Amino acid sequence: MNWKRTFTLLEEKHAQKQSSRRSFDISDAANIALFLAAFVGIWQLVFLLKIWPAYLMPSPAMVITEIGDLIENNSLPIGIGVTLARLAGGFAVSLGIGVGVGLAMVKFRGFGKTMSSFAVGLLTFPSIAWVPFSIIFFGFNDSAILFVVVMASVFSVIITTYSSIRNIPPIYLRAARNMGANGFALFRHVMIPAATPSLILGIRQAWSFAWHALIGAEMLITTLVGLGYILSVGRDINHMETIIATMITIFVIGIIFDRIIFRKIEERVRSRWGLDQHTE
Amino acid sequence: MITSEYRQSATAVLKVNEVSKAFQYASPDSQTHVVLNRVSIDVKDGEFVTIVGPSGCGKSTLLNIIAGLESPDSGSILVKGERKVSTSRDRIVIFQEGALFPWLTVLENVEFGLKLAGVSLDKRRQAARHFVDTVQLSRFANSYIYQLSGGMKQRVAIARALAIDPDILLMDEPFAALDVQTRDLLHNQVLHLHETTKKTILFVTHNINEAVLLGDRVVVMSPRTGSIKKEFAISLPRPRDVGSPEMTVIKRQILNELEEDFHFARRETRTETIQ
Ligand SMILES: Nc1ncnc2c1ncn2[C@@H]1O[C@H](COP(=O)(O)OP(=O)(O)O)[C@@H](O)[C@H]1O
Ligand SMILES: [Mg+2]
DSSP, X not given: OHHHHHHHHHHHHSOOOOOOOOSSOHHHHHHHHHHHHHHHHHHHHHHHHTSSXXXXXXXXXXXXXXXXXXXXXXXXXXXXHHHHHHXXXXXXXXXXXXXXXXXXXXXXXXXXXXXXXXXXXXXXXXXXXXXXXXXXXHOSSXXXXXXXXXXXXXXXXXXXXXXXXXXXXXXXXXXXXXXXXXXXXXXXXXXXXXXXXXXXXXXXXXXXXXXXXXXXXXXXXXXXXXXXXXXXXXXHTTOHHHHHXXXXXXXXXHHIIIIIIIHHHHHHHHHHHTTTGGXX | OOOHHHHTOTTEEEEEEEEEEEEEOXXXXXXXXXXXXXXXXXXXXXXXXXXXXXTTSSHHHHHHHHHTSSOOSEEEEEETTEEEOSOOTTEEEEOSSSOSXXXXXXXXHHTHHHHHTTOOHHHHHHHHHHHHHHTXXXXXXXXXXXXXXXXXXXXXXXXXHHHHOOSEEEEESTTTTSOHHHHHHHHHHHHHHHHHHOOEEEEEESOHHHHHHHOSEEEEEETTTTEEEEEEEOOOOSSOOTTSHHHHHHHHHHHHHHHHHHHHHHHHHHHHHHO
8 A cells, every 4th residue: 555655754764763871971981080189189189298197187098908908897887788688678668658648648649648748758857866866765776776776768759659650641541441450550651661661760769868867877876787887986996097998888879779770770771761851 | 513313322332421520729729620511522432533622621630530530520431332531541642742651661661561461571562563563663772762763762651552453443632742744654554554644633632634534524623612612524535635625624614613612712801901
């Protein structure tokens, strides 16, 4: 048929927009290397100028040696392991409760309205202010730390779940219902994927709240393990190398999660949806 | 014009029975706005009916009520004599735009209805491939929706509806956002599908040319009264030429019906401003 041929012609013209998007290419790596070199160079220079004594401002080499020592005596590997386990545990609880409450808010209108003002209010509450409450309630233990982490992030998860689902374009839900989607199938096959781009953004933010709160809680709620605890030990014994070495570790972990894990997921979803067209 | 006996014919696959719908506005004076006022349409099996009326006259509302996506204030929808109050797979809507799922590929979109019905992966893939083929999009089976042009998206929407194998296709201005050439191609494709599948089609549009080009029957809606003004049976063979003398006569008659309303609306607003 004639119109069939015309379609094919139209398709030829409509070149498929295949994007060769890579989040991390050579020039990115070069930029980072350059930035690091400049940073370490300035640090070394400041050290050499002896503005501050070495116990206040150690050299990059001294800090690197310290990192080696901390790895060798196992305090850094154990600290990282414990801290990440607490992060995973606390964040998992936050996600579970937050998504559950968020969904209940979508389901029950009145509860949703009340709860959203309450949760938004608690979003601005400084998570570290939960620490005294938590210590007295739970004692100096993992539960107290987990509690602070959950309180720091759960409201963000609640709000993000609630708003992501409520902001799904109604046309998707109509089309799905029309094709026979109801109840759990609608939720699983339409609401969750449709809300994903916005959910990821919110969860990424909730993760960073959890991470901030965790290090603070570990410093204040002494449990003898964890990166925050190593920091507080460094302060107690006036050992700047330990403090800086741990800070660098915390920084690197943050970068790995945020830049690499979360951004990768986000980019995959966004490119699939075609949400990054304007940046090309 | 259609006689009332035709309207009451017993062979109707779809019967829209005295459907009324009003919307309540949330404004302080909380007016009600009557969108549909005792609308009745009978559609025979395999018939291609177009509904024409200006924007805002309630075409989408009517189609959504027929689909079971909205409920009427009064009146009923009968499919093969059975009263319908919710959505079901015998009536599938093809929306104007934006109803495809951007998180799924073309193929996954087309098999979506089958997945919901619990059809096994192998079977639904095979079926989806067939319908993607029917709308000539095999090469784009694994593309995501944003990679398609507007016309291709609507073809995917058609394939997605066909895969569910409904008795009735409800098309809500599906080509309104497309350029003229693409629309012409899609008109031909829809007519071809109608010919080969014998599906009953209810096609809503604000475009008179489109209405007379496609329909066995054109239903003219009045925005003023929220009801059906007139129906025109068109027995001209397809493909039709919108410029032919016979078509021009029908188009003129439809236009007259719509313009009458338009003048009335203008007079009304004028008196309102004077008051
Ligand atoms: N959910 C709704 N609430 C209030 N008014 C509505 C709603 N949906 C449609 N309307 C109103 O009903 C009228 C008909 O709308 P619609 O059926 O979309 O018209 P059409 O599809 O013919 O353009 C419009 O005036 C519109 O503003
Ligand atoms: Mg409409």
